[in-house]
Amino acid sequence: MNRSKSSKLEQRNDRQRQTVLGTTLKRLYADVAEQPVPDGFLSLLEQADRKRQS
C-alpha cells in the first residue's frame, strides 16, 4: 500500500471513529436524561420552597 492510500484509509477510519464517538456521547447523556428523577431532588426543592414560605 502506498503512502497516500494509507493516509486516505487513516482519514476514513478517523471520520468513522469520530462518528462512533459522537453517537456514544449522545447515548451517554440520553441514558441518564431518560431515567426517572430520584425522589431526593423533588423533596430538596420542596424543602427549599418551604424555607421561603416559613
Add this chain to the structure above:
Amino acid sequence: MKPGAVVLPTVDDVGFKAELVKLIPHLRAFAFSISRAAEAEDLAQDAMVKAWRARASFEPGSNFKAWVFTILRNQHTSLARRAWRSQPLDPGVAESTLMASDDPMASEELLDVRSAMLLLSFEQRQALALVGAAGLSYKETAEICGCAEGTVKSRVSRARAELLAILDRRKHRQRVRTNVPAARVFETIMAEAAAMQNRDEPRSSV
C-alpha cells in the same frame, strides 16, 4: 428576608419551579457527563437548589436551560479547581477509581468513553459534554462556559482527539496485556477490505 416575614408563593415562583423540575433530567445528564457517578448526583442537586435560590436573577424570556446549566458548570468548575489544588491527578489511579465507580448496568463501550471523559481537563470535558453529548450549539456553550465561541470550538476538537487517543492507548495496553490475536486479525481483515475497495476506485491524479 426579615425573620417572621410571610412570603406567599407567587405565580412566577410556581412557574419557575415547574420549569426547573422539567430540567432536572438534563441537569443530571450534564452532571453525569462531566463528573464521576458518586459526585454527579450532588452536583445536579446543588445546581437545582442554587437555581431556585437565584430565581430572582433569571431574566424572563432568556434561555432558561443555558442559565441553569451555567450554574451547574460554575459549581463544577470551582470543585474541579479545588480538587486540582489539593490533589494533583495521577492518571493511572484516576483511571482505575473512575472505572470502579461507574454504573454497572451501562455497556462496556459507554463505560469506556465515560471514564476516558473524566481524564480530560475539566474545561475540555465541559465543552464536549455540552456540544457533543447534550447537543447544545457552540453559541449556547460559549455563553454557559463564559468564553468565546472559537474557544469552545477548539476545546471540543481537542477533547475529541484526546478522547480517541486515550481509548487507543487503553486498547493497546489491553492487547499487550491479554495478548488476544483476534482483535489484530479483525483489524487486518478490515484494513485489507478497505485497501481492496480503494483499488477499485479510480486512480487519483497524484
